[in-house]
Amino acid sequence: MLGPDFYSSFDTLNLAKQLLGKELIHESPYGICSGIIVETEAYLFNDPACHAFNKRTPRNEPMFGQAGTVYVYQIYGMYHCFNVVSGKTGIGEAVLIRALQPVQGLDLMKKRRGKERELDLCSGPGKLVSAIGIVKHLNFHSLASKPFYLIDTNFEIENIISTTRIGIAKGKGDELPYRFYVSNNKYISKK
């Protein structure tokens, strides 16, 4: 299991890249699901798209905690997104996990998602949250402990592609190259 020092050893942009190739594991009461992280986005404190850009509020409070804290929030009234808090404690920054390559618990993921194709399980931030059973309850959880944590792997990464982020309004940080994904991986959310 990756410990607290892993998350605090990098600034937010570098952590976003370091998270690629790590295996995210959730041991829920219904079973274990996991996947390799293949796509991330960084959100910095001085970045208009960051939830913590304006000020500290009840919703973004986890972002100001220790690096490695879980930040889960609801979006569009129906979906949840999962972030890994990054940077120094007291500064609101985080890395959005956008896609996984499924590894363990495929049957449970298919059941939770109501989809059969592997490509439809974790190829988007809302999808992967649903697939591996992340719930609002895990907000503020530390990824350095069970039941929700990361491990290192031997996953081979040829190259990391850096592009602009998905779903950001024009003029609100849409031009920043803060999206990262594993090249030639078919499980990413989109090209």
Next chain:
DNA sequence: GTAGGGATAATCT
């Protein structure tokens, strides 16, 4: 296979 739009509610102003 791809483009367009509707669903749906917490959060903040």
Next chain:
DNA sequence: GATTATCCCTACG
């Protein structure tokens, strides 16, 4: 009252 770090279905070629 506006906004939103999304997903899925439908229509069309």
